[in-house]
Amino acid sequence: xxxxxNIASTPSIETSRIAQSIGTALDRFIKNNQNQFAYAxxxxxxxxxxxxxxxxxxNREVNKAGLIDLMGAVGSQNMAGDEQQKLDVLANIRFTRxxxxxxxxxxxVSEESESFVDLNxxxxxxxxxxxxxxxxxIDVNVSIGTIFSIYRRKSPVxxxxxxxxxxxxxxxxxAAGYVxxxxxxxxxxxxxxxxxxxxxxxxxxxxxxxxxxxQMPAEGKxxxxxxxSYNSFAEPVKRYVQHCKDQNYxxxxxxxxxxxxxxxxxxxxxYIYPATAKDKFGKLRLMYECNALAYIAEQAGGMASDxxxxxxxxxxxxxHQRTAFYVGSKxxxxxxxxxxK
Ligand code: FBP
Numbered sequence: 403x404x405x406x407x408n409i410a411s412t413p414s415i416e417t418s419r420i421a422q423s424i425g426t427a428l429d430r431f432i433k434n435n436q437n438q439f440a441y442a443x444x445x446x447x448x449x450x451x452x453x454x455x456x457x458x459x460x461n462r463e464v465n466k467a468g469l470i471d472l473m474g475a476v477g478s479q480n481m482a483g484d485e486q487q488k489l490d491v492l493a494n495i496r497f498t499r500x501x502x503x504x505x506x507x508x509x510x511v512s513e514e515s516e517s518f519v520d521l522n523x524x525x526x527x528x529x530x531x532x533x534x535x536x537x538x539x540i541d542v543n544v545s546i547g548t549i550f551s552i553y554r555r556k557s558p559v560x561x562x563x564x565x566x567x568x569x570x571x572x573x574x575x576x577a578a579g580y581v582x583x584x585x586x587x588x589x590x591x592x593x594x595x596x597x598x599x600x601x602x603x604x605x606x607x608x609x610x611x612x613x614x615x616x617q618m619p620a621e622g623k624x625x626x627x628x629x630x631s632y633n634s635f636a637e638p639v640k641r642y643v644q645h646c647k648d649q650n651y652x653x654x655x656x657x658x659x660x661x662x663x664x665x666x667x668x669x670x671x672x673y674i675y676p677a678t679a680k681d682k683f684g685k686l687r688l689m690y691e692c693n694a695l696a697y698i699a700e701q702a703g704g705m706a707s708d709x710x711x712x713x714x715x716x717x718x719x720x721x722h723q724r725t726a727f728y729v730g731s732k733x734x735x736x737x738x739x740x741x742x743k
Contacts, residue, residue: 428600428609438595449506456500457581460493464583473541480514487540493533508555509563511721513690518568524560528553528567530690536658545584547660551694552577572693572714580660592701618704622670622731623651626662634679642741663695672730684726688718692727705735709742
């Protein structure tokens, strides 16, 4: 005979590990915080849900890439001349499809698309996305990520998309975030009211709040820069790297921006991709790599600069514009800028 458990009468179970609360689901969190959004009418909430859904599909494919021939290059290059990996292209398809279906986004800027994609709908939002960041690490099972920035369109809905809708200042973002496909998969985002992190629970297929109100320590002991390019660094950058060594900081460089940023966000640290002799304007792209992480860093008490100015104040002149990037713990970025200037 099946014995029914009346929870009220067995408090020990309710407080025991087996009944441990699984936390706040992303959907619930978005709903509970929707009134924080300017123009809170549910569209931005739905847009965030669409991104979360697409990231679950990409996560599934990343996890089994080696089993379903998703490793390696597709044999074509994106407009930056980077060899496109199969997962780059697949992630771009998954996010573009989910956002097109959702109908909240009228235009999409992607690392994998030369020009912006007009989604021909009544959407009020514009998104800039790096569908899969850290391409050099895809085939070697090292953490990779997705980075996204969300803006409101400036021109009236259902009129042709204009340059002003696309080339917006980072400070005009209404939301930004990243997904980290690492030892666990996390979605971290801000809507301008602090930063929250959610961990994916694959058996339930849902993200749960695991890192509320994330704060980046003002100081850290980790520096992340590709010292393999040391010889092409400008002298001031070399002096700052020497400063980090003199301070006995630890060097950590995964080579996946999202993973390096996330670690520094939790532990304190600085990530630098400077302008070099090879990449005069740096390597990273302002619109779909740097703006989102700069917004999150600032919302978590950190800082982001190109060495001269605040990343969020840089007026983009083109979709795939590059910038030098100094991001992380406030005191460390300030010190780096003092060396650079
Ligand atoms: P993509 O892989 O999306 O092009 O991103 C650029 C990136 O891979 C960052 O994730 C990473 O921090 C950096 O480039 C690594 O560059 P490098 O190999 O020159 O150090």
